[in-house]
Amino acid sequence: MKPYFPKSHGKPRVDDRRVLSGIIFINRNGLRWSDAPREYGSPKTLYNRWKRWSDKGVFARIMEGLAAEHSEHKAIMIDATYLKAHRTASSLREKGGRGRLIGRTKGGMNTKLHAVTDASGRPIRFFMTAGQVSDYTGARALLSSLPAADWMIADRGYDADWFRDALKDKGIRPCIPGRKSRDKPVRYDKRRYKRRNRIEIMFGRLKDWRRVATRYDRCPKVFLSAIALAAAVIFWL
Template structure:
C-alpha cells in the first residue's frame, strides 16, 4: 500500500516517480472528462516492460486504444524526451552525474510486426536488413554510473562509429537554473569499433581525453611503415576496464522486453520507449 490507500502494482510508478513526471505531462485543456494520466502512464510502462501487444494490456489501465493514442501523442510531441532531460538536470544539480562517458551500440531484433510501416512512400527509418532479418541498433553514451546520457536509433546494419559524433553532440544536460546546458565530456571510453582517425580527431579538436584500444590492423600498418607510422595513441588498460558499465546499461535496458525486441513500426515510438526506460533507470 502506498499513498492514500493506493495499491502499487508491479511495473507501476511509485509516488515519488509520479510526482516528478506529473508537471511535465501536457495539460488537457478540453472540458471533456478523460482517463487520468497516471493510469495511462502506468499502462504504458506495463506494456513496454512485459512486451505484450497493446490489445493485451490489462483492463485496469483503461481501453488499449486510449493508451496507444496517448503514447503516440506524447512520443511525437517530445514528452518522454522532456521528462528524461528533466531527470538528467536534477541528477546533475545534485552532483550525481559522473562525466566519465562510455559509448557503445547494441543490435535489437525487430519482430515481424515492426516491418511494413510507410512514411512518405519510404520504409520506416531505424530498421535495417541483416542475416537474421530486420534489426535496429541503439547507439548510446552513459555516465560512469551506467545512466544513459544520450542515444540514437538506426537500422541494425549501421556501424557504431558512424553515429559517434551524433551521440556525443546529443549529450546536453540542462541546468535547473540559468545557464547553458552542460555538454562537457570529461573522458570518453570506447571499444575497438571506435578506433578511427575521424573519431580521435573529433575528440582531439574538442580537448576531450579518450581511452580507445587500437585495432590490430592499424597497429600492423603502423609497424610496417616504421618511423613514418607515427606514435601509437595513448591507452590506459586499467581505465578501459570501466567501459563495461555501458554493457550493464544495455542489460538493464533490455530487461524491458519491448526494447529487447522491437515491435513498434515507427522509429518515433521505439525512441520514445527507450527514453521512457532510460527515465525510470
C-alpha cells in the same frame, strides 16, 4: 515527471498517473494494447495517449531532463547494440525521410541503438539507425550533443582519428584502444577502460523490457519513446 507532460486543456482528461502506469506495464511485458488489465482503464485510451505523447517527444524529454539533473559527467561512454525487429515492424517499408531504420545483418532484421552514458553507465543520449549502419555514423550524430566531460570511454570500434580529434576539440580525452591494423599502438588508460562494462550492463537491463528487446513498432519515433521510457524508469526514477 509531471512537468514534462503536456498541460490539460478543456475537459479534464483521464488520470495521467494511471495511464502512465498502464503504458509502462504494456512496454515492460511486451503485451498487445488490447490485453492491458482493466485496472489501467480503456486500452484505446492507453494507446492513443502513448501515440500522442510519443509523437510530441514527451518520453525523450523526460529521460533527457532527468539525466541532466542527476548524471555524472566526469567520464562518459559510448557504444551500440542490436535490437531485433519483429516482422510486424519491418513490413510495409516507409517511403521518404530516414525510413523505418530497420536493416538486415547476419542476425536478421534489426535496428541499431547508439547510446552515450555517464560514469555510472546511466544513459543520457540515444540515437537509432538501421542495423547495418556503422558505429561511426552514430558517433558522428551524437558528437554535437555530448556533455562536458573529462574522458570518453569506448571500445576499438570507435578508434578513428577524426573521432579522437573531435573529442580533443571538445576538451574530452579519449580512452579508446587502437585497432590491430594500426602501425603504431595507441596508449590508453587500461584501468579506466575496465569500467566500460557498465554500458554493456545498461544495454542488458534495457532489453529486460520486452518491447525494447524486440521491436514491434513500425514508427521509429514510437520505438525510441519505448527505449527512453524504459531508461527513465530503470535508471532515473
